Amino acid sequence: MASWAAPQKMEAAGDSKAAARRALAAGQAVTLALLPTPKVAYPLRPNKPGGSVSYGGIVRFRVDQPGTWRVALGSGAWIDVIKDGVAKASTAHGHGPDCTGIRKMVDFTLEAGDYLLQVAANGDPDVTLLVTRIS
Template sequence: MMILAALLLAAAEPVCAVPAVLDEPWTSWTRSGQATAGVLAHGAPALILGKPLTAALSPAAQVQFRVAPGKGAKDGYGGLFSLSLKQAARVGIALSGPAWVDVVTGDASIASVEHGHGPDCSGIRKIVWFDLRAGRHLVQIVGSKAASVRVMAADAQANHPAN
């Protein structure tokens, strides 16, 4: 039984001799700044498109989420970030570890339009995509088992600039 579990774990996590080379919009993924995620919406640190952060999270029970998170409201660690957009965009929120991510506009949670994993050996555990209008949004992370996570917001059009 233990051998089977080890084989399943090995199949789920690729062994990487070299990190993956990432395409746009993720090319800056490994160049992280540092931040402490907010516990209140007011004063939450900003996510800037294309600028990853390694974020210190707080126990989720201490975070005042604007709307109830989709999963794990009181589990693990979490935090809040602001995200401002000058124009409407499809935005991907990438995380380095397992956690739930919501985007809130006003007092409403925005439904994701797509989700998946990052490339093998990239360090991107998951990417959740949202179609967002111009303006200010709140990014809620919750349910992380780790007290820190790398997070990055990216515009899907970063690899397809307008002519």
């Protein structure tokens, strides 16, 4: 989680086809520029899609080793991790350590392969996030 202090800039995609060209590097925090919710065609409808004044987007990431993977967010945005058109169930939720700027952490048990991460219902046009393997 050391890269949280120096996130790289990245733009989210508005659909899964464009997300194939937006690869998030595991272990590297990013400040993700999001799109207004009406401009995002989510592959799966988020449980909390947000309204017309919220922001969202989609990126791709690769899991090279199976295990527990964590998505850390600087906001309370809704996230889904998707593989082969199916949302993966989260295994744990928590808050980040005090004074880090990490507001939310969600864990998933993932196999090796390519995944989509969809961000929804964010109140701001960008969000800092990190996807990393924790075990």
